[in-house]
Amino acid sequence: MVAVRYRSLAQLALLSPAELTQLDAELRLTAAAEPDAHAADLAQLARAIAYRSRCEAGLVPSLAR
Secondary structure: OOOOOOOOHHHHHOOOHHHHHHHHHHHHHHHHHOHHHHHHHHHHHHHHHHHHHHHHOOOOOOOOO
């Protein structure tokens, strides 16, 4: 599993939708066992998904891969 708390929001936003979905699924599985340990990761991932959505909607400069 990749810890997201050590990645910047911009780095996470560069992940493909499939990579974000896979990371989200991995975090949710491990968070079920250790909710406090992964709360920061889930929050950062949620921010990255929202940021990527704003980029795709043209609300912020898009990110080049």
